[in-house]
Amino acid sequence: MPTTTKTDTLLDFTDVQMTFPDGTVALSGVNLTVNRGEFVTVVGPSGCGKSTLLRIASGLETASHGTVELDTDRIGYVFQDATLLPWRSVQANVELLAELHKTPQAQRAAKAKEAIDLVGLTGFEKHLPRALSGGMRMRTSLARSLTLDPELFLFDEPFGALDEITRERLNDELLRLFAEKQFAGLFITHSVSEAVYLSTKVIVMSGRPGTIVDTFEVPFDMPRDPEVRFTPEFAALVGKVSHALREGHN
Amino acid sequence: MADSTGIAPRLRRRGRNFGPGKIGLWGPPTALLALIIVGAYIANALLGTRAFLLPTPHVVLGKLVDPKTAPDIFESLGNTALVALVGLLIAAVIGIVWAIAMSQARWVERTLFPYAVMLQAIPILAITPLIGFSFGYDFPSRVVVCVMIALFPMVSNTLFGLQSVDRAHRELFRLQGASRWTILTKLELRQATPAIFAGLRISAGLSVVGAIVGDFFFQRGNPGIGALIAKYSARLNSAELFASVLVASLFGVVIFLIFGWIGRRAVGKWYDFG
Ligand SMILES: Nc1ncnc2c1ncn2[C@@H]1O[C@H](COP(=O)(O)OP(=O)(O)OP(=O)(O)O)[C@@H](O)[C@H]1O
Ligand SMILES: [Mg+2]
Numbered sequence: 001m002p003t004t005t006k007t008d009t010l011l012d013f014t015d016v017q018m019t020f021p022d023g024t025v026a027l028s029g030v031n032l033t034v035n036r037g038e039f040v041t042v043v044g045p046s047g048c049g050k051s052t053l054l055r056i057a058s059g060l061e062t063a064s065h066g067t068v069e070l071d072t073d074r075i076g077y078v079f080q081d082a083t084l085l086p087w088r089s090v091q092a093n094v095e096l097l098a099e100l101h102k103t104p105q106a107q108r109a110a111k112a113k114e115a116i117d118l119v120g121l122t123g124f125e126k127h128l129p130r131a132l133s134g135g136m137r138m139r140t141s142l143a144r145s146l147t148l149d150p151e152l153f154l155f156d157e158p159f160g161a162l163d164e165i166t167r168e169r170l171n172d173e174l175l176r177l178f179a180e181k182q183f184a185g186l187f188i189t190h191s192v193s194e195a196v197y198l199s200t201k202v203i204v205m206s207g208r209p210g211t212i213v214d215t216f217e218v219p220f221d222m223p224r225d226p227e228v229r230f231t232p233e234f235a236a237l238v239g240k241v242s243h244a245l246r247e248g249h250n
Numbered sequence: 251m252a253d254s255t256g257i258a259p260r261l262r263r264r265g266r267n268f269g270p271g272k273i274g275l276w277g278p279p280t281a282l283l284a285l286i287i288v289g290a291y292i293a294n295a296l297l298g299t300r301a302f303l304l305p306t307p308h309v310v311l312g313k314l315v316d317p318k319t320a321p322d323i324f325e326s327l328g329n330t331a332l333v334a335l336v337g338l339l340i341a342a343v344i345g346i347v348w349a350i351a352m353s354q355a356r357w358v359e360r361t362l363f364p365y366a367v368m369l370q371a372i373p374i375l376a377i378t379p380l381i382g383f384s385f386g387y388d389f390p391s392r393v394v395v396c397v398m399i400a401l402f403p404m405v406s407n408t409l410f411g412l413q414s415v416d417r418a419h420r421e422l423f424r425l426q427g428a429s430r431w432t433i434l435t436k437l438e439l440r441q442a443t444p445a446i447f448a449g450l451r452i453s454a455g456l457s458v459v460g461a462i463v464g465d466f467f468f469q470r471g472n473p474g475i476g477a478l479i480a481k482y483s484a485r486l487n488s489a490e491l492f493a494s495v496l497v498a499s500l501f502g503v504v505i506f507l508i509f510g511w512i513g514r515r516a517v518g519k520w521y522d523f524g
Contacts (some may be wrong), residue, residue: 060425077422081418083419085440086520087440087517100427101426130520
């Protein structure tokens with residue numbers, strides 16, 4: 001890991017609990033750290049509080065108990081839907097965040113162009129979201145977050161609605177971006193194999209109230225070789241995570 | 251997204267290419283019109299001595315080119331159009347501002363919405379003395395009637411549009427620390443544009459109705475086609491009466507079409523504006 005002047009820890013949850021006003025306890029006793037250079041994925045049964053975890057990390061929600069420390073203000077947040085503004089072209093959608101930060105026009109156009117290139121959407125700048133496929137919309141959404149140069153990237157099941165092939169391709173692109181841009185990631189998914197393939201660490205959560213029941217270090221090298229998915233070691237790790245997931249469910 | 255579902259092609263068939271063509275669109279109303287015209291001739295023949303009550307279509311149309319009546323009718327129509335347009339403009343501004351105010355806080359909405367509904371329920375006839383007393387019996391009062399009739403759809407449509415913003419979109423803006431003003435101008439109002447234009451189209455039609463109703467009560471100055479209709483009706487000039495009613499309703503249709511067109515121009519690229 002590179003030595004930096006800043007601390008290595010970007011995000012730190014200590015004994016975090018989330019109780020909603022209606023009494024729903026979504027998270028309980030969650031301890032979690034995301035370090036620079038790490039890509040952490042979270043798997044867990046539906047409704048266990050995974051989205052809530054990200055919402056707390058991003059500041060959209062405040063934990064009712066425990067402490068959350070965040071060592072950056074450059075956070076990218078990719079939602080489950082692409083959440084593009086339907087009246088804006090790809091270019092204008094990607095420029096949005098910089099526009100909200102009052103970045104001058106020329107500068108944000110350049111930033112957007114770079115991000116659009118990075119996600120492979122060059123040539124589609126003028127298209128409206130409705131003229132794009134689901135995968136391209138997700139790429140646009142990714143590009144939009146990239147313009148912030150995030151140090152921490154939060155992903156809430158971004159590829160859940162996509163077909164298998166598109167999903168795999170986007171996984172590879174994400175790995176490439178991770179290698180190139182050196183952000184840290186906190187990634188939520190329902191797919192155990194996606195979790196293992198993408199991350200340096202997989203966290204398994206129990207059913208509601210969600211708490212962390214198991215953590216697995218992923219030993220495979222980064223940048224990751226797509227072929228790793230077809231090795232017995234990969235299959236074994238996927239098996240272990242799936243098992244822990246099933247255990248935690250009860 | 252996934253296009254492999256069996257439903258997609260069936261849905262698509264309703265699109266532009268498969269929807270009713272020009273003939274399908276204009277055919278039925280044209281056929282009905284023909285039927286009405288034939289019916290008018292028959293009825294006219296059957297009415298005998300009282301045939302003057304229901305003039306034949308060519309006599310009615312003749313009034314629209316007759317130099318004795320046509321200038322009156324079209325000049326009045328112009329006056330009506332002006333009142334309707336000014337009324338619509340004022341209704342649009344008040345309606346949009348009103349809706350924005352309501353969208354800012356729940357309590358504002360709860361406080362103001364009942365009045366929007368009440369406004370719609372007020373019988374104009376009952377308060378004409380009040381309007382006349384406050385605004386006179388001229389142009390301003392005719393506009394006030396217009397505004398009162400056209401306001402509600404602007405308020406309710408705009409409010410609906412502002413409130414139809416996605417939660418995720420709102421959070422996208424909040425995450426960047428966007429101000430209320432930024433959220434209003436870059437998100438809410440943009441999201442609401444189709445609804446606002448739909449409201450405008452309804453209100454435009456109502457505004458024409460309002461202008462004509464206003465003419466009945468406030469006839470000073472240069473009254474519009476409503477005053478003319480009242481005059482012809484009192485004198486039993488039925489051909490002239492039908493001619494002016496025809497012109498007034500055609501004007502309403504044209505206004506509706508124009509605002510539909512404007513709406514499609516404004517948001518048609520990203521929204522299927524009806
Ligand atoms: N604002 C809220 N008020 C009350 N309860 C809430 C609220 N937001 C979420 N919850 C509840 O908290 C629990 C966790 O929700 P969350 O969306 O974090 O789950 P999740 O793990 O992301 O589920 P999924 O995998 O289906 O997306 C759920 O039971 C949900 O109903
Ligand atoms: Mg979720």
